[in-house]
Amino acid sequence: MEALAQLLLTLGLAVLALFAFFRSTTAEHLRGAPTRRRRWRNIVVSDPAIVQFTLIDHADAFSNRPAAYFPKAKGWTGAYSINSVPHGPLWRALRCNLTSDILHPTRLHPLAALQQDAAEALVADLSTRTRGGGEVVVRDSLHASVFALSARFCFGDGVAGEHCVRALEREVLQFTLTFAQDSALFAVSGRMTRLRHWRRWLRCSGTLGRMYKLVHPIIAARKQSRRTGIRSYVDSLLDLQIPDSENGDDATTTGSKRRPLTDKEIVKLVFEFLGANTESVVSCVEWTLAHLVIDPEVQKKLHREITGGIQQDNGIVVSEERLHRRLPYLRAVMLESLRLHPPVPIIVRDVSAKDAAIAGTPPAPDDAKPAVVITDIHKIGRNSEVWTDPDEFRPERFLAGGEAEGVGPMPGPKEIRMVPFGAGRRYCPGVDLAMVRVGCTLTALVRDFDWALPSDGNSLDLNEFRTFFLMMKTPLRARITPRALAATATATM
Numbered sequence: 001m002e003a004l005a006q007l008l009l010t011l012g013l014a015v016l017a018l019f020a021f022f023r024s025t026t027a028e029h030l031r032g033a034p035t036r037r038r039r040w041r042n043i044v045v046s047d048p049a050i051v052q053f054t055l056i057d058h059a060d061a062f063s064n065r066p067a068a069y070f071p072k073a074k075g076w077t078g079a080y081s082i083n084s085v086p087h088g089p090l091w092r093a094l095r096c097n098l099t100s101d102i103l104h105p106t107r108l109h110p111l112a113a114l115q116q117d118a119a120e121a122l123v124a125d126l127s128t129r130t131r132g133g134g135e136v137v138v139r140d141s142l143h144a145s146v147f148a149l150s151a152r153f154c155f156g157d158g159v160a161g162e163h164c165v166r167a168l169e170r171e172v173l174q175f176t177l178t179f180a181q182d183s184a185l186f187a188v189s190g191r192m193t194r195l196r197h198w199r200r201w202l203r204c205s206g207t208l209g210r211m212y213k214l215v216h217p218i219i220a221a222r223k224q225s226r227r228t229g230i231r232s233y234v235d236s237l238l239d240l241q242i243p244d245s246e247n248g249d250d251a252t253t254t255g256s257k258r259r260p261l262t263d264k265e266i267v268k269l270v271f272e273f274l275g276a277n278t279e280s281v282v283s284c285v286e287w288t289l290a291h292l293v294i295d296p297e298v299q300k301k302l303h304r305e306i307t308g309g310i311q312q313d314n315g316i317v318v319s320e321e322r323l324h325r326r327l328p329y330l331r332a333v334m335l336e337s338l339r340l341h342p343p344v345p346i347i348v349r350d351v352s353a354k355d356a357a358i359a360g361t362p363p364a365p366d367d368a369k370p371a372v373v374i375t376d377i378h379k380i381g382r383n384s385e386v387w388t389d390p391d392e393f394r395p396e397r398f399l400a401g402g403e404a405e406g407v408g409p410m411p412g413p414k415e416i417r418m419v420p421f422g423a424g425r426r427y428c429p430g431v432d433l434a435m436v437r438v439g440c441t442l443t444a445l446v447r448d449f450d451w452a453l454p455s456d457g458n459s460l461d462l463n464e465f466r467t468f469f470l471m472m473k474t475p476l477r478a479r480i481t482p483r484a485l486a487a488t489a490t491a492t493m
Helices: 002-030 033-037 048-057 089-102 105-130 138-155 162-187 191-196 198-205 207-224 233-239 263-294 296-313 320-325 328-340 353-359 431-448 483-491
Strands: 041-045 134-137 241-243 258-260 346-351 371-376 449-452 464-466 470-472 477-482
Touching (some): 041 048, 048 346, 048 353, 048 371, 089 241, 105 134, 105 138, 105 431, 105 477, 138 162, 138 233, 138 263, 162 263, 207 233, 233 263, 263 296, 263 470, 263 477, 296 449, 328 431, 431 449
Antiparallel strands (some): 134 477, 449 477, 464 470
């Protein structure tokens, strides 16, 4: 009896400890947007004209994103990402640092050379995995390759070892595939939900802490020595000065000061950078390869263009200029894939009750509520009033004379037909780099391999899985044959 009583006492204390922990983390995490969200209403928008009117014509009113659903552990209050920080001076400081220092067009050419090396390494890895030809789950090798280059852009050359890069990749991938849905659930649920799923909650809320343990030594090393080579994202964050006030007052105002970022703030921005740079590219490449497997004729046309372009330009480095000049069909294939499968399927904005009326839902006269306006990018790209046979994969529509001639990855100022990288003030700043990375990767993979259905002959599963990104629910499995072997087999027939 005494042993049983002691056991019950121990279990009771454990439950109380868990309850106290969840109460504290709940209070910290729900302070602000999630508690407000219960009083907010959702407005879903998929009409291109309304999207044009809200995100572009009224960009100032539709420039705030909801606070991130990321479960915060103690000590991370105030750590923010470009994605979640309110529109204002702080957001401008973070965004301008990224766009002018890291993603400026003048830097894309040297980055493309690094992408070419990564694409060649991916081809070698796939050849090794299949021993010259066979079936492969593409996402495994693709994700590792894309993430390794993202880490190189983020940290610089020779700072993060392979073991560290793999550990970081596991954290980002696990959060993307699993915790993204859990975090949204936990953000709007009560304490009992956290108690029922306490293991998942603890694992999810500990992501930033584990990231800190991996990234902090790299930050310390970068502070000590700025090595030669590419200027990394971490270098730019170490040099950045942000407004030193909770409300983000601009430093140009009287009495305002600027300060450097803390290490925890850098870690949160690094986590965002690695995830966005990797998952959007992986998503686009995998969906595109799936359609090339399904439609061999499109693949043949693309291969002919790529081999001709390589002979003329002596390499697979892809730039936006080269996509227009030498590789228009590759660009059309990429755009058609982005139209059907935008990497981020929705745009979410917090707006006031007054501005919510712009999105098509007038506020109630007495108890008007703010709103979360959700723009469905996925539906816009498949709008039957805008696109002919919108569910068909037809790259020719983006070529000269096609219905989408002149349509690009970013919408024009007067008409929205597709918005795979967003629109307005907070469009994705990495759109040009993403096009370069996707183009280089596809060029190498189609140049060196023939892509076909698995040997069982079953059709591919094109069902979608939505986390933060739009992914294939069943990872692409394809049969790849080196082009040299395929040519030899054809010649001997």
